[in-house]
Amino acid sequence: MKKKKKNENSSKIFLGHDHGVCFGDAITQIEDYFIKKKLQLTPLRRKVFEILIEDHKPLGAYEILEKLGKTGFSSSPPIAYRVLDFLIVHGFVHKVQGLNGFIACSNPNHSHFPTFVICRKCEKVAEVSEEKSGLKLPSPEISNFKIEKTTIELTGICSTCENAEIR
Amino acid sequence: MKKKKKNENSSKIFLGHDHGVCFGDAITQIEDYFIKKKLQLTPLRRKVFEILIEDHKPLGAYEILEKLGKTGFSSSPPIAYRVLDFLIVHGFVHKVQGLNGFIACSNPNHSHFPTFVICRKCEKVAEVSEEKSGLKLPSPEISNFKIEKTTIELTGICSTCENAEIR
DNA sequence: GTTAGTGTGTTATGTTATAACATGTAATGA
DNA sequence: TCATTACATGTTATAACATAACACACTAAC
Ligand SMILES: [Zn+2]
Ligand SMILES: [Zn+2]
Ligand SMILES: [Zn+2]
Ligand SMILES: [Zn+2]
Numbered sequence: 001m002k003k004k005k006k007n008e009n010s011s012k013i014f015l016g017h018d019h020g021v022c023f024g025d026a027i028t029q030i031e032d033y034f035i036k037k038k039l040q041l042t043p044l045r046r047k048v049f050e051i052l053i054e055d056h057k058p059l060g061a062y063e064i065l066e067k068l069g070k071t072g073f074s075s076s077p078p079i080a081y082r083v084l085d086f087l088i089v090h091g092f093v094h095k096v097q098g099l100n101g102f103i104a105c106s107n108p109n110h111s112h113f114p115t116f117v118i119c120r121k122c123e124k125v126a127e128v129s130e131e132k133s134g135l136k137l138p139s140p141e142i143s144n145f146k147i148e149k150t151t152i153e154l155t156g157i158c159s160t161c162e163n164a165e166i167r
Numbered sequence: 168m169k170k171k172k173k174n175e176n177s178s179k180i181f182l183g184h185d186h187g188v189c190f191g192d193a194i195t196q197i198e199d200y201f202i203k204k205k206l207q208l209t210p211l212r213r214k215v216f217e218i219l220i221e222d223h224k225p226l227g228a229y230e231i232l233e234k235l236g237k238t239g240f241s242s243s244p245p246i247a248y249r250v251l252d253f254l255i256v257h258g259f260v261h262k263v264q265g266l267n268g269f270i271a272c273s274n275p276n277h278s279h280f281p282t283f284v285i286c287r288k289c290e291k292v293a294e295v296s297e298e299k300s301g302l303k304l305p306s307p308e309i310s311n312f313k314i315e316k317t318t319i320e321l322t323g324i325c326s327t328c329e330n331a332e333i334r
Numbered sequence: 335g336t337t338a339g340t341g342t343g344t345t346a347t348g349t350t351a352t353a354a355c356a357t358g359t360a361a362t363g364a
Numbered sequence: 365t366c367a368t369t370a371c372a373t374g375t376t377a378t379a380a381c382a383t384a385a386c387a388c389a390c391t392a393a394c
Contacts, residue, residue, distance in 0.1 A: 040341075045341095060381080061380095062380075062381075074343055074344080076343070077382065078343080078382090078383070079343075081382065097264040098264065100381060100382095119312070136303055144326045145284055145286070145323055145325050145326065146325075147321045148322060148324065151264060151265055151319070152318070153319075154304070154312070154316075154317050154318075155314070156312055157313050159311045159312065159313075162313060209372070209373085211373070227350080241373070241375080243374070243376080244351065244352080245351090245352075245373090245375085246374075248351065249372085
């Protein structure tokens with residue numbers, strides 16, 4: 001039998017939240033991953049991840065630092081940038097270039113090339129998987145180029161905000 | 168003698184330069200566009216565009232400022248950022264987010280959603296059109312989101328650099 | 335118990351971008 | 365004619381984002 005599943009969601013990528021994992025799940029996932037990979041999920045790293053997963057929207061490094069400071073950690077810039085780099089390398093955080101912000105991955109624990117859909121008005125950001133976005137990358141052979149990392153960000157206006165616009 | 172067709176390059180997007188318009192052409196194109204749209208191609212705007220088209224690679228705002236300073240213009244930051252914004256709005260320049268750099272458009276004068284292919288080793292950057300990239304954006308209706316602007320950047324290693332790598 | 339690797343902290347600095355205000359010039363139109 | 369507007373450029377100061385370099389503690393390995 002054919003699956004219609006995919007298209008059900010794809011018609012409203014930007015509605016609701018496409019939060020594959022929610023708070024508890026996310027913490028469990030990162031714990032498991034760190035154990036499996038023999039990495040240290042230190043209090044600092046855990047805190048930074050919690051800050052990001054909490055309201056699951058992009059935060060600037062300095063916003064994160066402020067929150068860290070309030071919970072007893074150092075709030076000097078290298079602290080945040082180092083931990084963020086680490087979490088990015090291991091796929092639990094992405095950088096949203098267009099906002100100079102950092103966001104918890106919606107579907108971590110596997111390598112992927114996500115698309116970020118960003119409403120310029122309400123500033124909501126959705127992470128959309130390759131399948132759902134309908135976006136297909138060029139095959140490496142064709143482009144004669146080995147893709148290691150992608151930055152794909154679609155900025156515009158979500159239907160909610162568009163309907164609310166007067167112009 | 169026939170002219171080489173564009174798709175001859177499409178199997179090697181990243182080789183040679185995918186420079187749809189070269190220096191003279193580019194200047195002519197921007198002149199025509201500005202006249203048609205009744206915009207002022209002032210000496211400053213022209214100079215910034217010339218700087219970018221000259222070696223057609225991404226330059227930082229402060230690199231551009233330095234070059235401006237050497238030719239008698241002001242070299243205070245707002246000068247560059249304002250002109251760059253203007254040229255971006257009118258489609259003659261793109262920002263390469265991954266490099267905090269600005270690059271002259273390879274195929275200006277029409278609206279498009281280009282892909283930038285960036286070699287992390289030689290730092291060459293190619294602007295690839297939607298057709299050539301093989302990359303297809305989700306249709307607006309499907310995503311329930313009106314795309315106004317895209318940032319699509321593929322970072323990795325070009326075949327030339329890969330062949331030269333020891334590892 | 336020395337060494338190497340890792341994680342966090344600190345100070346200082348580098349890089350990228352914008353806010354706010356000032357001046358000049360040309361077109362518009364009471 | 366002379367205000368009004370629009371626009372282009374210039375200046376100063378500062379904001380926002382990011383990294384270099386060094387210090388110190390902890391642990392595991394040798
Ligand atoms: Zn993700
Ligand atoms: Zn919105
Ligand atoms: Zn272009
Ligand atoms: Zn290369």
